[in-house]
Structures are given as structure tokens and as C-alpha cells.
Amino acid sequence: MEPLSKAGQKWVRSLHLKKNRDQEALFLAEGEKSVMEGISVFASYLEMVIALDSFALKIPDQFHSRTFTVSPKELEQISELKTPNKCIAVFRRSKAVLLENGLTIALDGIQDPGNMGTILRLADWFGIKQIVCSKDTVDCYNSKVIQSSMGAIYRIPVHYTDLITYLSHTTLQKFGAMLNGTSYKKVNYPEDAILVMGNEGKGVRPEIEALFDVSVTIPRFGQAESLNVATATAILLAEIVS
Amino acid sequence: MEPLSKAGQKWVRSLHLKKNRDQEALFLAEGEKSVMEGISVFASYLEMVIALDSFALKIPDQFHSRTFTVSPKELEQISELKTPNKCIAVFRRSKAVLLENGLTIALDGIQDPGNMGTILRLADWFGIKQIVCSKDTVDCYNSKVIQSSMGAIYRIPVHYTDLITYLSHTTLQKFGAMLNGTSYKKVNYPEDAILVMGNEGKGVRPEIEALFDVSVTIPRFGQAESLNVATATAILLAEIVS
Numbered sequence: 001m002e003p004l005s006k007a008g009q010k011w012v013r014s015l016h017l018k019k020n021r022d023q024e025a026l027f028l029a030e031g032e033k034s035v036m037e038g039i040s041v042f043a044s045y046l047e048m049v050i051a052l053d054s055f056a057l058k059i060p061d062q063f064h065s066r067t068f069t070v071s072p073k074e075l076e077q078i079s080e081l082k083t084p085n086k087c088i089a090v091f092r093r094s095k096a097v098l099l100e101n102g103l104t105i106a107l108d109g110i111q112d113p114g115n116m117g118t119i120l121r122l123a124d125w126f127g128i129k130q131i132v133c134s135k136d137t138v139d140c141y142n143s144k145v146i147q148s149s150m151g152a153i154y155r156i157p158v159h160y161t162d163l164i165t166y167l168s169h170t171t172l173q174k175f176g177a178m179l180n181g182t183s184y185k186k187v188n189y190p191e192d193a194i195l196v197m198g199n200e201g202k203g204v205r206p207e208i209e210a211l212f213d214v215s216v217t218i219p220r221f222g223q224a225e226s227l228n229v230a231t232a233t234a235i236l237l238a239e240i241v242s
Numbered sequence: 243m244e245p246l247s248k249a250g251q252k253w254v255r256s257l258h259l260k261k262n263r264d265q266e267a268l269f270l271a272e273g274e275k276s277v278m279e280g281i282s283v284f285a286s287y288l289e290m291v292i293a294l295d296s297f298a299l300k301i302p303d304q305f306h307s308r309t310f311t312v313s314p315k316e317l318e319q320i321s322e323l324k325t326p327n328k329c330i331a332v333f334r335r336s337k338a339v340l341l342e343n344g345l346t347i348a349l350d351g352i353q354d355p356g357n358m359g360t361i362l363r364l365a366d367w368f369g370i371k372q373i374v375c376s377k378d379t380v381d382c383y384n385s386k387v388i389q390s391s392m393g394a395i396y397r398i399p400v401h402y403t404d405l406i407t408y409l410s411h412t413t414l415q416k417f418g419a420m421l422n423g424t425s426y427k428k429v430n431y432p433e434d435a436i437l438v439m440g441n442e443g444k445g446v447r448p449e450i451e452a453l454f455d456v457s458v459t460i461p462r463f464g465q466a467e468s469l470n471v472a473t474a475t476a477i478l479l480a481e482i483v484s
Binding site: 121224 | 356360363364365366367368369370392393394397427460461462463464465466467468469470472473474476477480481483484
């Protein structure tokens with residue numbers, strides 16, 4: 001284990017920018033829990049671990065040749081988090097192929113990193129095979145998404161694509177969450193299907209809605225104006241999967 | 243409409259502290275959407291509106307005698323939010339009595355303001371009558387809770403009490419969310435019941451679990467370690483209410 005060079009520190013900081021992360025097909029995981037889980041379940045994609053001296057010995061031996069140490073001040077400078085932490089890992093992204101079976105979640109313009117992370121975590125709980133996002137959906141390799149995904153980022157493939165083209169060409173049945181569709185409990189869901197969820201404020205775009213086979217709705221019994229998109233996804237997944 | 247005095251500004255700032263809010267039985271709502279909804283649905287509890295000069299004229303006439311103006315700099319100083327906003331309202335808290343019918347949500351030590359706000363919003367969507375919290379549950383009058391509740395704070399009564407005493411004395415059936423209970427879809431829920439949700443990391447305390455009539459579980463189909471408490475609440479409410 002060697003100290004991380006100044007050039008190395010600069011490089012890690014450069015990965016805070018989506019453009020650079022995308023170009024190198026890498027992402028950063030921060031914090032003890034997230035890094036340790038990544039090392040354990042995503043080891044073949046590990047590029048580098050950066051750790052405080054005091055923490056470095058907790059990294060399993062086989063990764064020591066890829067572990068670099070930093071001072072608390074250096075870690076603070078290369079971290080994306082406000083609260084101090086002990087380690088950062090750099091992972092290569094897995095290259096999954098788009099699947100045409102099982103349940104897929106499609107996201108049309110989700111903006112909030114917390115919602116994206118929660119949806120990833122839900123997908124991981126319910127055994128969803130993949131998430132397909134419109135290009136304007138928040139970056140799943142954003143540090144807040146990775147944190148709130150609770151390790152799901154290592155297990156659930158996320159694709160960014162032109163959602164209209166994708167939904168136009170798939171033969172899978174498409175179910176879209178809307179405010180005025182059929183009650184979601186009255187619908188039969190096949191095993192292979194796509195559940196489409198829309199943007200927090202605007203919902204799904206009309207061009208996407210036009211591609212739905214069935215619009216589904218969670219009935220309201222009280223007075224709230226709307227449900228949060230992650231909680232709506234939870235309710236729909238629980239019904240579709242079970 | 244008069245400018246808010248220095249003493250008035252100091253008083254509003256004092257309400258950032260839970261102790262002071264509790265003592266005066268007041269709470270603050272910030273931001274245009276939250277303030278305007280409060281004025282509209284919770285008008286009889288309105289104590290005072292504080293607004294930028296540029297915004298004050300949007301406040302309906304009948305509230306002008308209770309509207310005070312501030313400069314952008316003053317608003318920044320009395321606001322709890324980091325991002326600038328246009329207005330703050332001070333409301334008295336409603337004094338609801340504990341109900342013994344309908345569906346009640348009981349929270350045992352929820353800590354995250356975002357989760358609390360999301361659960362309030364869910365309660366408002368599903369027509370839940372009240373939320374009963376253990377004394378160590380996050381304050382529902384916390385500014386982050388009020389923001390994420392999307393107006394639900396005006397409609398859903400929240401009680402803080404000794405949860406063990408409350409659950410011991412009620413005759414309602416108690417359903418508790420656990421990791422190893424009966425599948426939640428295989429349970430019959432009466433109309434009058436209590437759904438108990440536990441702390442984000444530790445779940446419900448053993449003394450509370452001992453009071454459950456039925457422990458319910460959301461089956462896992464994938465590999466995530468756990469579900470977020472607000473998404474779990476969403477899934478359970480959707481099943482119980484419909």
C-alpha cells in the first residue's frame with residue numbers, strides 16, 4: 001500500500017464530473033459500508049481503493065496492491081461527501097446487455113438522486129433484472145444515488161437510452177403509472193413486462209404514455225395531491241412481483 | 243402589513259429550536275407552496291405570515307393584518323432553509339384527540355426527517371386518521387419533515403406518547419412490520435387497526451414487538467439487505483387500505 005500521489009488525487013477528483021466518469025466508464029463508491037460491500041460483491045470491477053492509514057488495514061489482503069492511502073485532509077479534498085468518511089473505491093462499470101425477459105423498470109426523467117437510489121434499492125429487494133432510463137434521468141453513478149441505493153448499484157444493471165425508441169421496439173407489455181388509469185390491483189401482469197415511472201413533477205411525457213399497453217393508478221383514499229415516485233414504485237412492484 | 247420588528251425576527255428564529263416550538267405549541271412552514279396551502283386549509287391556526295415585500299401582495303387580503311414584511315437578507319436570517327425562499331408562516335398546532343377507530347400508524351423511533359415526511363404524505367394519500375409516535379421519534383414539526391410532507395402536516399394529527407403504554411391499553415389489533423413475520427398479503431386486516439413501523443436501523447424495540455397481534459413481512463425476491471421504512475410503509479398501507 002502506497003500513498004496516493006497528487007496526480008492520483010487530482011484524477012479521483014476529476015471523477016466527480018459526470019462527463020469524466022462516463023468517458024472512463026468508472027464510478028466512485030464512498031464510505032465504509034458501500035466500499036466494503038463493493039469489494040465483496042463487485043471485486044472483479046475494482047480499480048482502486050483509497051483509504052485513511054487508520055482504515056487501510058481493514059481492506060482484505062488481496063486488494064492491498066490496489067489500495068492507496070491518504071491523510072484525512074486529502075480524503076476530505078477528494079470526497080464528494082460533506083461528512084468525513086474513511087475510504088473511497090473506484091470501480092469499472094459492468095457492461096450488461098439489455099434483457100428481453102423478466103420485469104424491467106423504465107424511468108422517464110427521474111431527477112432526484114434520493115428517488116433514484118431508493119428505486120435501485122427496491123429493484124434489488126424485488127429481484128428486478130434491469131432499469132432502463134431516458135437520457136435525461138439523473139446519473140445513477142451520482143454519489144448520492146450510490147449512497148441511497150445501499151449496494152444495489154453493484155447488482156442492478158442500469159441502461160441509459162432513448163426511451164421512446166426502446167419502448168417502441170420491445171415486444172414486452174408496457175405498464176405505465178398514471179394518475180387516471182386502471183386501479184393497479186385489477187390488472188394482470190405477465191412475468192415479462194416493463195413498468196414505466198415518470199418524472200417527479202411532470203409525470204411521463206405524452207409520447208411515452210402513447211406507448212403504454214395499460215395505464216395503472218394507485219387509488220387515493222385521502223387528500224394528498226400525489227405520491228412520491230419512489231413510494232409509488234414500491235407499491236406497484238410489490239403488487240406485480242408477488 | 244408592517245415590517246417585522248427585530249424582536250419579531252428574534253422570536254421566529256427562536257422557533258428553530260424544538261424546545262421553544264413545543265413550549266409555544268407552534269410550528270413554522272416555509273416556502274410559497276407550503277405557506278399558501280397552510281393558509282388555505284389550516285387558516286384558523288394561522289398566527290403570522292412573514293413575506294418578502296415582493297411576495298406580500300400574493301397573500302390573500304383577509305390575512306394582511308397578520309402579515310409582516312422582511313428584506314431578503316432578514317428572511318435569510320430567520321429561515322431554516324439553505325435555499326432562499328419568499329415566505330414563512332407561523333401556525334398554532336391543532337389539538338386532536340387520540341382516536342380509537344380507523345387505521346392508525348404507530349412509529350417506534352423513526353429518525354430521518356425525510357422518512358417522517360414521506361410517511362405523513364403517504365398517510366394523507368391513504369386517508370389514515372392519525373400517527374402515534376414514540377417520544378424518541380423525530381419531531382414532525384422539523385422544517386425538513388414539513389417540507390417533505392407536502393401539506394400533510396395540516397391534515398394528519400401526529401401524537402407523541404409513551405408507545406408501550408399506548409399499545410398496551412388500546413383494544414385495536416396491532417400489526418407490526420418485521421423481517422420474519424407472516425407474508426403481509428396473507429393477513430386479514432380489520433378496518434380499525436394499528437400498523438407499527440420501527441426505527442431505520444434497529445427496527446422495533448422488543449418490548450413493542452411483544453405487543454403485536456400479528457407480525458407482517460414483505461417477502462424479498464432479490465438480494466437487498468432491507469427496505470427503506472417509508473417504502474415499506476407504502477407497500478403495507480396500499481395492501482391494508484384497499
